[in-house]
Amino acid sequence: MTDIQTRRPPAPHAAERARTIAARGGQAALLPQAGTRTSPLLHHVHPCGTTLLLLPEEHPLVGQLWQAPRTEVTAMLEIADQAPVALREPVRGLLWLTGWVTALQDEEAREAVLAVADVRPDHRLLDAGHGAAVLRLTPASLVIADAEGTSSIRPDQFTSAQPDPFFREEDHWLRHLEASHHDVVGQLARHLPEELRGGHVRPLGLDRFGLRLRVEGETDDHDVRIAFSRPVSTPQELAGELRRLMGCPFLAQR
Known part of the structure; x- marks a missing residue:
């Protein structure tokens, strides 16, 4: 798609658009560096970019993370921003967070789940430790792609931005x-x-x-x-x- 004017209208900067996609939630897919694409039971991106993930305890990635000694796995989380009306091309933007995934347990897992429940109550959080494993993605880089363009975002830029004031409505x-x-x-x-x-x-x-x-x-x-x-x-x-x-x-x- 090309501009019909040399002057482009003002738009949110990349970090703000990324924060907005993350705040909306959207459909997510986790892509480990070595493994298959999977949809988390739940994901929540904190303002700092750190993301809580729930996966079934029997998922192969969970078993890999709990191998002795405990390991980190490089992975990418893809979040699709879906249009609110039924379009033939419904995805209007994509956000990718790439970093390291670790498995949490006991008190660390409980604290992580409670931190999400404080801002986003969700019945699926009750499954943590009862069939669902708690994982944490710590991002090293972020990329957004939408109609405004494709941009790389540093974690500190993501953290300093705010989501759009109308994202909930x-x-x-x-x-x-x-x-x-x-x-x-x-x-x-x-x-x-x-x-x-x-x-x-x-x-x-x-x-x-x-x-x-x-x-x-x-x-x-x-x-x-x-x-x-x-x-x-x-x-x-x-x-x-x-x-x-x-x-x-x-x-x-x-």
Whole structure:
């Protein structure tokens, strides 16, 4: 996908986008350096990038980690950022965390599980030590790939960033826009480049810098960012910017 303007609209920087994908959760897959791709029972990425994983106790990777002496395994965790509406290409971004996986036990495992429960209560955490092993991924590097581009991120950059202020509400708002406000989507679609106006316009994403649309054509898709006049941080500011965009959008195609 190419720009139709030399000036690209402002967008969240890579570390912020990575923190947002991590905070949303998404679908995860663990890929050990030597082993097969597997889906954790649960994963949780802390603000520092350290990630708690639950795997079935009988999983071969768990057995490998508990070999004497205890070992670390190099692995990559892939987190897919899924669009909140049903698109034919539903993954709108990928985050990869590469580092070392270790197995936790006893008090260390309990403390790790409680630290997650404090911020993200989940019934699956009750399986820790009862059929599920507790693992920890310590990242050495992170990479994000989405419509804004592909970027490498250092762990300290990830830690210093914040997730988008609307990440918790975004899915609900976009589903509501898709289901109940075709008129709004239609108004935005009038400002698309001429070559995209015959496509099927869908809400794709929302962040403090703007709204993203997916235009599904007959043979390919195009992602379009419509920028706000300034970054927003509250629902009231967001509503004002959306009203403004109904009259004068600033957009670019990717």
